[in-house]
Amino acid sequence: MSTWILRIWLGLVLLFVFMPIIFSVVFSFNSDRFPTIPLGHFTLHWYQTIWADPDVWTAARNSVIVSLSTCVLATMLGFCTAYTDYRYNFRLKGAYLALILLPPTIPLIILALAMLAWLSKIGASGQLWSIIIAHTVLTAPFAMAIIRLRLNQIDQDLEAAGWNLGASEWVALRAVVLPFCRPAIVSALCLTAAISFDEFAVAWYVGGLNKTIPVLILEIVQGNIDPQVNSIGSFVFLTSMTLVVLAQLLVFNRVMWRSA
């Protein structure tokens, strides 16, 4: 009985959380210009509109470039820091770790302003790669956290076993540590890509005229009420959700994570 109550409660919570998104998806297929109930008739008009809009295509291209580059850079950085933490002990290691995990705790708007100030000072603002730099800073801690979790499970002797069998430190890193971390690395790639793909504030500040999808959405909404936003939003949601679910599956998949 109590488990049923719990399930209903959980269902209500999830409904509350996802209602706006569900509505956005529903209205993206609605013929009426204004989001009102009762609904008009089913239409693909808004999807056709965005399909035909070159601005949307540019923004989508920008978003893909930024999130792909970001996820690769952030995961590389994340792996390096996690491995440093796993492999070495040094003075002020606690401070080192705190510093690495800091960026996500800074309010986005502050981080965005600081990024803009700094990047423009060194002449690196207003470019697509400015967003990549900023997003890498923002997302690397997540990659680091996921990979560190995996490295915590490694058998202390595993890497040494690689050396013992003739692998130099570099070869062992490639042939032992990386394969061991593979699920976490893929998971980190997905998660950092998703964060970057969704991120608005930083992208808007440092990107100059280069619009990513979230920035474009804001611009459309600022001008007028346009149900295009719903269809773009549905796409963004689908992409991010897929990446996050993929990341979750990899993190919690027992089979992939089973260690000796």
Next chain:
Amino acid sequence: MTALVKIDAVEKRFGDFVAVRCMNLSIDQGEFVAIMGPSGCGKTTTLRILAGLEQPTSGKILIGGRVMNDVSAHQRDTPMVWQSLALFPFLNVRENVEFGLKMRRVAVQERSRRAIDWLERMEIADLAGRMVDTLSGGQRQRVALARALVTEPQLLLLDEPLSALDAHLVIRMQGVLNRLQRELGITFIYVTHSQSEAFAMADRVVIMNNGGIAQVGSPRDIYRTPANRFVAEFVGRNNILTGNATVGGIDTAVGLVKTTHSVTTGSAVTLVIAADQIAISRKPAPGAVETKLISEEFVGSVVTLFLEAGDGTEFKVQLQERALAELDIHSGGSFHLTWPDNIAHILPISPS
């Protein structure tokens, strides 16, 4: 016989802690040496120094006549069987075994052939395609052995490889290890805290304590003639008595222990009587020590009785389980202990 491994005045410190102190040991080609000692005695550190995973603070390591101090771990041919086994969970059985060959750039077909060869030798060829985490403890043990031996080294290091196995599997794997070592004629250096493993397999046993060597010798030497009190106690099942040398024997708290060893009269002496050398009887006999039973311990068919004499001296007596019936141990009363003359081993007086 030539010395394959030479440990020359090796010392290893971790900060203030001395893990290995001034160690000298020479190990022959084809020898099976067990290094034994309590945890923290430096036995695993010694093995890791040999594998190049730790650098000695001072002293030299020679393998095959070559000084190895500056040779990094991956360039030494000193494969190790790890206590945790350290099999690669992301590779299947055959790929695990192939790892060492792959690192030596052996061609794909050749390494696959040699890996399968070794899997057959370890009688696990049918598991070649399995992931290691689907195997039983004994099977994983065999994979670990095959992985270490596939490169056909002259020297195999084993770090408590059997400690995670069930008792019956340990005995079986001991057989496998002994057979392999004889067939291959290579040197095994086997670190363990288990006396039964060390004594069952090794040609020579090294007992370590506090980072130093307490005794080196054949299992029999160590068992019958321990070099010092530490070894006598560590090997276990020894009765250790102290007393003063007098004419014809040692005067101890439980009476005169006869010995023909020449000991300076009047000097303090520690002597050892193995638990299986003591005869126990219900009937009093001249010179017998009268004791009361405190507890007993069964290990298979061997029983150890723990007894106490009137003055508090404790005795351990080992006997076969079937000899127990006539003693009727649970009916209380006293037991009389005797031992043959001259059976007591006198420990050399050491400065420590």
